[in-house]
Structures are given as C-alpha cells and as structure tokens.
Amino acid sequence: MGIKSFCLKKSLWVFHFAGASCNNCDIEILDVLTPRYDVERFGIQLIGSPRHADVLLVSGSINQRDKPRLLEVYNQASKPVFVVAFGACGCTGGIFAEGNTFAGPLDQIVPVDAYIPGCPPKPEAILAGITKLVKTI
C-alpha cells in the first residue's frame, strides 16, 4: 500500500452534489455527521469545493439542467475521485426515471464506484457503503 492510499483511507473528503433530489438523502447525509453516527471519527468530512474532494457523493436524479453542471463538477475534482451514487434516484433514477426532464441514470454520465441504495438509505447503510468503498482503496 502506497502512502497516498494509506492517507486517503484515513481522510475521505466528500463533496455532496444534490441533483434533482427530494432532500431525504441530503438530510440523511447530514445526519451521519451529527452525534449519534458521527462519521467524522473516521476522518470523513463534507467540504465546500469539488477541487478538494476525494469522494463525489451524488444524490437525487439528474435532470437535463443538472447534467452539464455535474460534468463540470466532475472535471473540476482532482483525480482519483470516487463517485458514489446515493439513494434510489442516484442509482437508477428511481421514481423520477420516467419524468420528462430525466437525463439518464448517473452511471451513464460519469463512472460510478459505489452504490448506496434505499429511499432514503438508513445511516447504517451509509456507514456500510463507506466501509465497502474504503476497502476497495
């Protein structure tokens, strides 16, 4: 294991991209940062800029207006960046996949490294997903 991946394992910085989501996933992401689940003890932190991010967490379905902006954010992120599809909408489009503004599931727009399904995923599922992602590093 190189020093780079060793450090990465201990401090995953997450940029959260909320697509056309319903907020459920977004509040559950915040929830795992607060005292009961507290993922900050594993070095995981939400940050404000995609340029500093190790993980791009995408929640919500992607509509036509979001798509170019998602690509821009993905291109801005320093590589390697892990893309995590969060929630049913992030994974497949969910209930909104039949909508007239839907611009294709996330994995057809950017390469996805991990999927966390659920509507919304429970905090325990989020922790399990993160653990699996860390193990692949």
Next chain:
Amino acid sequence: MANRKIIPVGPYHPLQEEPELFKLYCEGETVKDIKWETGYNHRGIEKLSESKTFEQVFFLVERICGICSTSHPFAYANCMEEIADVEIPDRAKYIRSIIGELERLHSHYLWVGLAGHFLGYNTVFMWAWKYREPILDMFEIISGNRNSYAMFKIGGVRRDVNQNQIDQLRKVMNQIKKKNDLLTGAVMDDPVIHARTKGVGVLTKQDVMDYAAVGPTARASGWKIDIRHDDPYAAYDMVDWNVITAQEGDVFAKAKVRLLENYESIKIIEQCLDKLEQEPEGNTEVKVKEIPEGIGTGHAEAPRGEVFHFVKTDGSNSPVRHKIRAPSYVNIATFKKSCVGQTISDATISLAAVDPCYCCTERMAFAYDHDTGKKIYDGNELVQLSQKKTEEIRKTYKI
C-alpha cells in the same frame, strides 16, 4: 453603480430546498438587489402524476420534499377525499395528525440546528440534530422508515398505531419537552443571538401580505395564518391548541415562532394519544371503491406553510390534471424585502430564516470582483465571515 458586484449563491448550495441560483448584487458590504433562478430540481412531478394510479400518486407526492413528506400526501388525501366525498374514521384522523405534528417537530429541530450553524453556534447544531433522533426513531417504529413514511391512503391510513407504540410515543414526548426547554433557553437567553438576529431580515405585516407569504414566515410578522386553524382538517378541530404569532418579523421572531410551535405540536400529539386510546383499534380506514369524475382541492399546513393540491379526475383510475403549490415557492419571493439593505454576513441568516428546506452544510458560492474577475469570497469564507461577526459581538459582551 461602478462598484456593484455580483455574488452568486448556488446553484448547488445548501441553503435551499432545491438547487437554486441566487445572485446578490452588492455595493461594498451592502446587498442592493437580489435575483434568483430556479429549475435545477425540476422532475416533472405534475406530469408524472398523470401516469400513475390514485394510490401510486401518494408515493410520488411524498418525494416532492423529503422533509415535508407528510404534508404533501396530507393535502393530496384531503383533495381526493373531497372528490370521493368520504369521511374518514376518527382513529385515522388522530393518527394523521400525530404523524403531521411529529414531522413538524423534526423539521423545526432541523431548522434550529442549521440556523445555529450559520451563526457560528455549532453546539446548537449538534444538540438539535441529536434531539431530533428520537423522533426519527418513532417514525421508524410506527412506519418502518425514518423519512418518507407512506402512512396515508385514500380513506384513511395504511398502518395502525398500537398501545405499545402509544406508550413509547408518550415517553419520547416527555423527553422532547425537556430538550425543547433547553434549546429555547439557549436561543432566548443568549445576548449574542439577540444581537445577531434582532432587526435582521425584517418583514413587516404589509410585506408578507404583499408577497403572499405563508407559514412561520408570515406568522412571525404578525399575520395569523395557519391552515390547521383557518380550515381545520384531520383532528385539528378536535384538540386544543394555539396559533403562535410574533410581531417583529425579524430572524429572531421566526426562530421564536418555530420554537414555541414545538410546544404546541407536543400538546397536539399528547391530546391525540389520549383520544386514540379511547377509539377501537383497527378502525383506520373506509374502503373507497372508485373515484368519480370531478375536481377537488386540498391543503395542509406543512412546517413551512400551506401546501396546496388540485386534482381533476375523469372517472378513470389516474388524475387528468394535478397541480401542486409548495410553501417555499412563495416564501422565497420575500428575500427581495428581507435581504436588500443587509450586509453580506447577515444575508446568510436572512436567506436561512425562511427555512427554504435547506439541508446540507457545504456550499459552493463564489464572489468575483466585477472589474478584475478576481475571487473575493468562496462559500466557506462566507460562513466564516458570519461566524466572525458573532465572535466579535461575543467579545463586546465579554462572554
């Protein structure tokens, strides 16, 4: 005009329910004008609704907003029951009200926490989110999911609340009451919070009437508007509670209204639990065989204000037209009054005070100098600016 600068807030910015773009036009430190763009979160829900059956629409409208995931089904159920002309059993009414008020509690806690974060009080953020957890646990016990409860159906509710769950709810309500005292005290007695929020983002009663604001935003400016009171639905006319209003219209008044509303919610839930015990168990729905042709309207009071649904049916099994109006949509327009004339560091909390369902703490706002194109502030610096101001006030109060 020469020094006018634009600060774009968004589109992927945590302050708003939906990804939206706000442009603050600033001269020096003062916000002179504000404009906004929407459409980043458009999912075509009204159109999707026409392709679903009446029962499936519940699961769709629940996912309009994850925080108001009872209010939309509530309004839609009221609307469909008006078309079908059914009266639901009392037990179902009480269960509906309990779920609605639990949602208001968790939503207001969420707001208090995030407002604390923007003012530089991260302790309040952590506390409020910690005390919110028992409410989410109760949702999980009753409905099986922490958010998006799927409790509603045309003619009643999907699941009953049994005696065991009633006892657990009582216990949680007793806990929450103490925590609410603590949080209310933390906000009401702190001189720094007073200094940061009093006289900031003021909306007069005339302003909220002009912009047709709803919910706590309007009530904090002295306009007594609450659908639960004005046009009672479910069990709200069978229990005793008060509409909370304040007169000042600033950020502090909005916080006060929300914190005091928590007590009213607890009061409503406890009365509903008492009455629920007297009702026969299992009597939670009336069977609705078919929906006739017609039009119906339904509204419900979400934590942020009035949710309005309109449905037109033609006798088939899906809506012909479904119109939805959510509270944040009208409340956002009041930014034009509340933010203009403020400093940039106060704009953050003024935007947040309306509670436009904001849900995350990271932000992607950048300020560029109009002439040179040089970056002035990014999102974190904006929050730091706001937190720094609190620090300075703290020093003057010697705390």
